[in-house]
Amino acid sequence: MEATPATKSPLTLVTHLTVLLLVALWTLPTAGLFISSLRDKDQLAVSGWWTALSSSSQSLQGRTGAAPDQKEENGVYVITGNLLGDTAGRVSAFGTTSREPEAYEAGAAADLGDGATLTVGEDGAYRLESPVPFESKRGQRVFVTAEQPPRFTLDNYREVLRSEGIGRSFVNSLTVAVPATIIPILIAAFAAYALAWMEFPGRALLIAAVVGLLVVPLQMSLIPLLRLYNGVAEVFGVPAKTYLGIWLAHTGFGMPLAIYLLRNYMAGLPREVLESARVDGASDFEIFTKIILPLSFPALASFAIFQFLWVWNDLLVAIVFLGAQDESLVLTGRLVNLLGSRGGNWEILTASAFITIVVPLLVFFTLQRYLVRGLLAGSVKGG
Structure with missing residues (x-):
């Protein structure tokens, strides 16, 4: 008997169409922003980006x-x-x-x-x-x-980098985002290993506390955290508006998710591998650095994506802990200022906006293959 070719179910077709629609809704505005940032300012003022290739x-x-x-x-x-x-x-x-x-x-x-x-x-x-x-x-x-005829130019980027302060703000955002992504990963990895594989009193309570902290709104804890930091900074004679303050703030806000995500992933790793390492005389630190960390790279990369995107796109925490001075303004704050002072200059706004999103795009596309594996952390236990 001849096998009949398999037919796709309606649910599968609906899923594929929905995914295509979501991709289009995300891609088209990004492509439009990029094309607009390269267009001549006179043409950009009178026509949309979809007419960029026509006269x-x-x-x-x-x-x-x-x-x-x-x-x-x-x-x-x-x-x-x-x-x-x-x-x-x-x-x-x-x-x-x-x-x-x-x-x-x-x-x-x-x-x-x-x-x-x-x-x-x-x-x-x-x-x-x-x-x-x-x-x-x-x-x-x-x-x-x-x-x-259509005209494209890089003058828009030259102007925003030289005259509008975008270059300085770009460096400020990198200075904030990179340490604020690395520090919570370093701390949370140690804590997640302890909560997943080390037996000690109160471990269940600590796990419950981490889960509870996931639902605490940032806006509710921001002012108490700022007052606490200012008090400690005054005791030690440290200036209040520094990068250290915003690094610690983003570390505190990102730790619950980091610990929860990494702990679930590490708990799903095969127990036999760790027991074999202990039989061979490996310490907890050696197991953590030589076995757990390499196997947990998908979860680490997944959290790094979320944390970096959150910190890079943040405005509230940056304004509170760094202030709105020109020399310390991050990219999101600079864009808000440009909307007020150069709101009619679309060539300035589009070039500035694309500079703001180009780094998150690079980070996402570089690590996106680990994103799904990290999000599914703990859903399937290792054999």
Whole structure:
């Protein structure tokens, strides 16, 4: 009897479609942000990122040459030049007043009065003619509607890194995020091993306390923690607004999840491996460093992703423990300031926002293969 090909259940199809939808909802805004950050600021102001590869119609304003630029040709005074300058594009219409910026088609002659005419070609070249000498030293104002090809540039990134303080804030965020990710992992790994494999009085109570701390809101404990730290800092003569304070704060907020996640993973490791190591004379420290840590790398990487993303995107804790001074401002705080001062400059905001997310993206894609294994920690016991 011939086997009939397996058919996918409706639930499987719905699951796949849902995953594709979630991926699209996450990917499209990120791609749009990146494309917008590379676009010319004039084109970005008039069209969306999805039109980045097509020509855009822009309204430009310029002036012709003035009286010193005129030349006499066969009794006629002429001023020539190009309204587009070095910018590529095709002029479709032009005008001499803001009320009628498209009064004339490209190539037509506009009557300026007193016998003077203005002609603008499709390439932006203009010819201003008059039977009498020009006297204006400012030139004729001209409004041009031009179709311009897509333009991409790195100038947006250069400006935000040099002029807007994003470079300094990027370094500040790294200075906060890297230690605030490593310190809780180091402490929690030792605690998780003790709670998983070492017998001592009160172990069950400590595990219950860790689980209980997972539900404590950050906002409820932030002010007591700040007062405690300020009191200790005053006793030891340590400045209050330092990186040490925010490292300790993020360590305290991240420890419950780190211990819970690592303890569940370590408890699921095969007991036979540890018992064999003890028979061979290995100490708890040797078992921890040579066996447990290498086997627990998926859980360590999973927590590192969560902790790094949380610290990198944090604003509240950074403002409380570091302050809002310009020299200590992290990237999230800098973006908030830019929204207030440069809210209309989309090229600045998009470039700054992409600089903010590029590091979390690199961290996630580097360690994402360990994420699911770490999240499933403890769900299946080792044999």
